[in-house]
Amino acid sequence: MDKMLKYKQEYVVTLKDINLRYSGEKGEVNALQNINLDIEEGEFICALGPSGCGKSTLLKIIAGLLKPSQGEAKMDGEPIDGPDWHRGVVFQSPTLYPWLNVQDNVAFGLKMRKFPKNEIEELTNKYLELVGLKGSEKHKPYELSGGMKQRASLARVLANKPRMILMDEPFGALDALTRQNMQTLIRKIWTKTENTVFLITHDVDEALALATRIIVMSSRPGKILKEFNMDFTYHISDGSKENPRYTPKYMGIREEILKIINCQNEELRFS
Ligand SMILES: Nc1ncnc2c1ncn2[C@@H]1O[C@H](COP(=O)(O)OP(=O)(O)O)[C@@H](O)[C@H]1O
Ligand SMILES: [Mg+2]
CATH class of the missing domain: 3.40.50.300 (P-loop containing nucleotide triphosphate hydrolases)
Structure with missing residues (x-):
């Protein structure tokens, strides 16, 4: 199909x-x-x-x-x-919510779309892994380097497929x-x-x-x-x-x- x-x-x-x-x-x-x-x-x-x-x-x-x-x-x-x-957008300056950690930033769109909890977790993990941010999921944006912030922005876009x-x-x-x-x-x-x-x-x-x-x-x-x-x-x-x-x-x-x-x-x- x-x-x-x-x-x-x-x-x-x-x-x-x-x-x-x-x-x-x-x-x-x-x-x-x-x-x-x-x-x-x-x-x-x-x-x-x-x-x-x-x-x-x-x-x-x-x-x-x-x-x-x-x-x-x-x-x-x-x-x-x-x-x-x-159509997911990544800008030059990462657009992450400063009060949310990496994981919650990536999960945000899926929560808004009311995905089931286990699916949110699965997708968030999958894309954090893909962009190489496993281990940094509890960090807040201010704790990340420029490259890591862009990785997080990318994961957030990707999680929406x-x-x-x-x-x-x-x-x-x-x-x-x-x-x-x-x-x-x-x-x-x-x-x-x-x-x-x-x-x-x-x-x-x-x-x-x-x-x-x-x-x-x-x-x-x-x-x-x-x-x-x-x-x-x-x-x-x-x-x-x-x-x-x-x-x-x-x-x-x-x-x-x-x-x-x-x-x-x-x-x-x-x-
Ligand atoms: N909101 C706006 N109001 C008026 N002019 C704008 C606005 N945004 C962009 N421009 C003008 O439109 C042109 C194209 O801008 P932009 O698309 O940002 O170019 P680029 O990304 O190629 O540098 C520029 O001359 C810019 O100054
Ligand atoms: Mg431009």
């Missing part, structure tokens, strides 16, 4: 002709223009683009936190109407080593849960190391300039002898993406 559903529904999320305008005190800001994006089940999409180009805005539309000014955002063919647990995980520069505030570990963790989780992921990053190598598809956005108003399909993430995870990072294919795509982004920055500087 599940399989049948999978074949019937081509895309998890479809964005069609999306425009988004913010209207504030200083007038209108055109943040996104003419965005078309179909996200397939199991894809790992990374969004890259200059600062202020509308990446977070795009993520918030998929999350249901913002409504497009024009166009349609759908999940499984139904209009996205507000946030819900089918979302269809899709949305991450907005989730490792942006972490040191290089922790960042690397988190990338490995995310890849492992994505492989294991077969989730669909949409991740924003400003690091080209992070995108190349994780994504099955990279979308590169233009400076404001954000448009999708180019998309790249790739499979480096599989080669990194299976421990291939040849490090995909040094292959001509990797270098080629990397160069092309950097060229597009630098071009954008150039335009910003002179506008």
Whole structure:
């Protein structure tokens, strides 16, 4: 039955002709223009683009936190109407309740959804284990390092078994080593849960190391300039002898993406 559903529904999320305008005190800001994006089940999409180009805005539309000014955002063919647990969001700053310990933070959503107690315990344990936080479940957020807080945020999202995980520069505030570990963790989780992921990053190598598809956005108003399909993430995870990072294919795509982004920055500087 599940399989049948999978074949019937081509895309998890479809964005069609999306425009988004913010209207504030200083007038209108055109943040996104003419965005078309179909996200397939199991894809790992990374969004890259200059600062202020509308990446977070795009993520918030998929999350249901913002409504497009024009166009349609759908999940499984139904209009996205507000946030819900089918699309779990991890932000750059972990959003944990400071008065709850790690375990209760992870269990919170399930309690709200009135899951039976034993199921809550089972799921909480399972995902704490998966993100490597067993042994820290009684700690309060202030006792955790940045990386551990992000692991807890991730476990909280995963415990809901979302269809899709949305991450907005989730490792942006972490040191290089922790960042690397988190990338490995995310890849492992994505492989294991077969989730669909949409991740924003400003690091080209992070995108190349994780994504099955990279979308590169233009400076404001954000448009999708180019998309790249790739499979480096599989080669990194299976421990291939040849490090995909040094292959001509990797270098080629990397160069092309950097060229597009630098071009954008150039335009910003002179506008
Ligand atoms: N609530 C808001 N009101 C008005 N302008 C906003 C608001 N949020 C974001 N913007 C503007 O919209 C543009 C896109 O923002 P954002 O999506 O955060 O970009 P990014 O994540 O790519 O840096 C920016 O110019 C930003 O200043
Ligand atoms: Mg942003």
